[in-house]
Amino acid sequence: MTITGEAFIGGARERGGAGSFKAWDPTLRDYLEPSFHMVTPEQIDRACRLAGEAFDVFRATSNEERAHFLDTVAEQILAIGDELIERAMLESGLPRVRLEGERMRTVNQLRMFGTLLREGSWLDARLDTPLPERTPPRPDLRMRMIGLGPVAVFAASNFPLAFSVAGGDTASAFAAGCPVVLKAHSAHPGTSELVARAVTRAVQECELPAGVFALLTGTGKGIGQALVGHPAIQAVGFTGSRSGGTALMAVAAARKQPIPVYAEMSSINPVFLMPHALERRAAEIGKGFAASLTLGVGQFCTNPGLVLAVDGPGLSDFCAAATEALQATQAAVMLSQGIADSYHKGVAALAGNEAVSTLARLEHEEGKGAAALFRTSAEDFLARHELHEEVFGPASVLVVCRDAGQMRQVAEALEGQLTATLQIEREDYAEAKALLPVLERKVGRILANGYPTGVEVSTAMVHGGPFPSTADGRSTSVGTGAINRFLRPVCYQNLPDELLPEALRDGNPLAIWRRRDGALTRD
């Protein structure tokens, strides 16, 4: 296959009409061929209008048809073969094994949404029995979920497959019956093009309207703002920086018709070292923490950028073990020059902060991420908001607290987070119980005796959390729950059976779980 640098609009390749750019190889530090072409406002508008026109047909497909489409997208991605992995390696600097794993994750999550569709309870079908004899009579009421409409998806830089063209946002939007207009990330446009071709082939093979999917290529903020502002777009999925996410939230809120934005933005994922765990497992935790911090050069949304410990037995052992483990790592290529530059700047600011001491800091190398660990006191952390900000990469801050009460006070002062982790022993449970209500208010996922990196794609996963970890803490962007972001309820009152959607008809022809007068039933 050949990468041509084109966008996909209306099921066909189309050259962007507004200038060109090239991908960057962060390992060799050079531009990659070919040139990619930026789409024009007219092309953005057309992609959105086609998505709007495709919506009614797409959402009218059966659960089985959409599941088959998702399976076909997965097959087409696998059919690209090794070219996909090689191009993604070039564009991201990520190792083969990671990208092969990420491809499997991408394929599995497409199939997971297929399974969800076939099971059918995502429709939240509800039927209230009419009571014609009551005064006033109760009508026949039935409800089911439908898709919101075309979704603008912004691919992430740090998952060129699993949070990109056919990643979790796209899969969950498709599952909900929503067409997707995808803004490719300019750091991996070739990878995006290959996957976009796979999706386009699946659209064709399944005989869906061509407007169900479009890939827009380009750099800068203009495309995203035009996309989110377009009247046909009804929701936004985004993974990226806090500034990028909040800018899109502002555009969405300022529209004539405001729309929901699901932006996953910024999290420092506090790890709480409870006293008995620290005393008993300080060295082990230090090593485990360092491994999680440096995994993938720290380029995960769930990277543990904050550690809290009560001063006491084990703390110095933890510091020693973590420092030793970090110093044994090597600076490694980051996803893009921009990310590497921001990381270096963030680390330098921490090192220069008068309230902070440096426990470990590898030497800076251009374009690479060098691990770093800093230390501060709870008082200083509480007083300095700059210490609460995410530094995207393998850097973390240890906050030393006087006691468990002060640890809770720090937790209470945190902004919203994707995760919080507890290192606990049985003797810590009482303190943990006091801390848990605070954490439940602050984060989407609470872990015990593990590390936050590694986000399982499953039914119970929550990859989300209160602002600013995401734009909308009512949601998850990973796992089956992600479909709920793109759904809304519609109620039908006294509609004749033949005008009702199949999910709500008498006799339950889809054989799905439904609620009758509130009670779950498959009858």
Next chain:
Amino acid sequence: MTITGEAFIGGARERGGAGSFKAWDPTLRDYLEPSFHMVTPEQIDRACRLAGEAFDVFRATSNEERAHFLDTVAEQILAIGDELIERAMLESGLPRVRLEGERMRTVNQLRMFGTLLREGSWLDARLDTPLPERTPPRPDLRMRMIGLGPVAVFAASNFPLAFSVAGGDTASAFAAGCPVVLKAHSAHPGTSELVARAVTRAVQECELPAGVFALLTGTGKGIGQALVGHPAIQAVGFTGSRSGGTALMAVAAARKQPIPVYAEMSSINPVFLMPHALERRAAEIGKGFAASLTLGVGQFCTNPGLVLAVDGPGLSDFCAAATEALQATQAAVMLSQGIADSYHKGVAALAGNEAVSTLARLEHEEGKGAAALFRTSAEDFLARHELHEEVFGPASVLVVCRDAGQMRQVAEALEGQLTATLQIEREDYAEAKALLPVLERKVGRILANGYPTGVEVSTAMVHGGPFPSTADGRSTSVGTGAINRFLRPVCYQNLPDELLPEALRDGNPLAIWRRRDGALTRD
């Protein structure tokens, strides 16, 4: 009992410190005693902070405890007795029978949420079985919903009981475990005070933290803006005007931490007269429509402010029947002087619109709503946005279309609505099928052969719809689904059983429906 004109903060009466106002009797056109006192910024802040402090304790109550609390609120409302009905009649001008019915609705919906809590599947509990042998191992993941935090609720003018102090927003927020800071509507402050006392007694009887509920009294926009802007507030429920709702949306979006707003604002609830129904039942539909239009002096969010018909047999009979029925009505007292003035202004603007002809118009009377029906063409309706705007009261516009295609075109041009109604016969089903996908995108509830006024409180009801009918079309403010507005998911990874919430523990101690690896089970 005596109405004292005070607010309720921290479980105690407290005189507002910022000036006073009186309620207005729209029937006698005079002020009512006593004076009510407006709360100060300090009082607003204190109410919100107490709500924040009460949240963890309140949400930790069991399903049964919160259900009992809701039942107790219901009992306490009934215990007020006739004083409540009499004061509400004075303040709203609504008749006794309507208010007695509304009280029953209010009590029933509190109890309905109690039943929902006892059933337990609102928790959306999910458990994923750990796979320790897999590479990488799958952790133990469990998820449940928790409340968002304190909710600011703005009482509606048009339902002094069912959408007010202990109305649907408050009941669903309480059910979700969220404290409520309630802004009383200045049109019925005495009614609000009586119900606030009932809620406060229930809080005391159930030994809940006093911050679970507060009633703020006052007029103007300042209180609402301070309330929505307060950092402790995590969501907003509002029923009122489009300008009021969008102003609160702007405050919520501009916060340091943006929060969700559920504002129910503006809807003209189109009624589609399909050709065969019109031909066969023109007179009956004309009468039924006029009755729905004038019910409660047209002061319902679901009032049918728009009728669409294809020019043809029956149209003139419909117009004659509707006109005759409307002319047989009488102008009646509206809820407030402001509503009556706005209505009169809206009707006068329609009557003066050069694209509109007047079919029926009762004579204006000060403070009253006089029914009116206007007629325009589809072309004019499409060209003039002012004809799409809600006129709150018993006025409607008939839009005459050339054919079914043009009717669909008008439907496509509508803003988001709470409801759409189809008058259909079997021979209209084909046309209805073509129209339904458009309506599903535009509205929250689709009715056949009925009228949109009358909103059942049940499991399958959707009282919501795309913007601007509500701020957030993903939700309903009536029925059990209303609880979902105030919930968010939290996931627990590898937490020891004794640290897990009861809903997620091994052995299912609450005996609720849960999902294990995606499949619903009660085991």
